[in-house]
Amino acid sequence: MTAIDKIQLGKNGPMVSKLGLGCLRMSQNFTDPVNSDDESISTISEALDCGINFLNTGDFYGSGASELLIGKAIKGRRDDAFISVKFGSIMYNKRFIELDFRPAAIKNFINYSLVRLGIDTIDLYQPCRLDGNIVPIEDVIGTVADLIQEGKVRYLGVSQVTPEQLRIAHEIYPVSALEVGYSLADRQIEDKLLPVADELGIGVVAFAVTSERLLTGNMKAPLADDDYRRNFSRFQGDNFLKNLEKVEMLKDLAQKKGYTPAQLAIAWVNAQGDHIMPLVSMGNKSRLAENIEAMHIKFDPDEMESLHQHFSQGAIIGNTFLHL
Helix, strand or coil: CCCCCCCEEECCCCEECCCCECHHHHHCCCCCCCCHHHHHHHHHHHHCCCCCCCEEEEHHHHHHHHHHHHHHCCCCCCCEEEEEEECEEECCEEEEEEEEEHHHHHHHHHHHHHHHHCCCCCCEEEEEECCCCCCCCHHHHHHHHHHHCCCCECCCCCCHHHHHHHHHHHHHHCCCEEEEEEEEEHHHHHHHHHHHHHHCCCEEECCCCCCCCCCHHHCCCCCCCCHHHHHCCCHHHHHHHHHHHHHHHHHHHHHCCCCCCHHHHHHHHHCCCCCEEEEEECCCCCHHHHHHCCCCCCCCCHCCCCCCCCHHCCCCCCCCCCCC
C-alpha cells in the first residue's frame, strides 16, 4: 500500500496526513446498516498503520459512540493519532434539536469527550457551526482559547463558517483548520471562503467529497423511502435525475483511467491545493486501499479543464445541508 503524504495544518499548525479518516458512519449511519464495533476499531487501527493519523469525529456522533470507538482504537498508541472533535450540536434520538455554544456547555462537552477518548488533550477542537445570534463568536472562540491555555486542547478549528466568521474567529485566536463541505458537486466556497482561508494560512479539511455518494456513480432513482437524502432538493424529482446524468461524465472518465468515480472525486479535491485535505468516511477497512490509491491519481490539464467545466458551480442542481 502506497504511503500517505503529510501536510501542515495551517500556517503554524501540526503535520498531519493529507488524507483524513471520517468516523461519523462508524456510529451513526443514517439509514445504512452500521458496521460492528470490531470492524470500526480495526478500520481505525489499520488506517493508523497506513499513516492516516487524522481522525475526525464529533461528540454528538452516535451520542459519543464514535469517540468511544476511537478511544479503544488508539489505546496504547496515542502518539500515532491526531484527533479532531466537533462540538455544539444537541441531538435526541438521532435527531438534531439545537446548537449550544455557551461557555459552560463547551467546558462540559470537552470533559466528557476526554473521558470517552481516554486522553488528556484533544488535538483539534472546533464548534460545528458559528452563530453570533446564539452566543457571541468571541465567547465561543475565547472559551476554546482558554481550553488551549489549560492544556485540554492543542489547536483551534472551525466548521461550516462564512468568510466573515472565519476572519473574526482568526482575529480572536489563530485558526489552524477550516472543516467544510467541498467536492466537484459543491464548489460554492471557491469564490470567497477558500481565498480567505488561503490568505490567513488556514488548512482546509474537506468533507463530503463524494457529495453524499452522488459522485460514486452507484446511486439510482428513486431512493428508498427511508433514505435521509430524500430530504434534500439535490436528490428529489427531476433534480436528482438530471444530477445522475451529470455524473455519467465522471463515470466515463473513471473507466478510461482505470479507477472508480469515487476515487476520482477524492483525487480532484486532493488536487485543489497542498493545504486541502480530503476527509473520507470509512466504516470498513476494505476501502482503505482504494482511498489511499486515490490520493496518487493525477489529472492532465485537459482532464482537469473538462471536470471544471462539466461540474461548474450550479451544474449540480439543488442543495444539501452543506449549502452555506
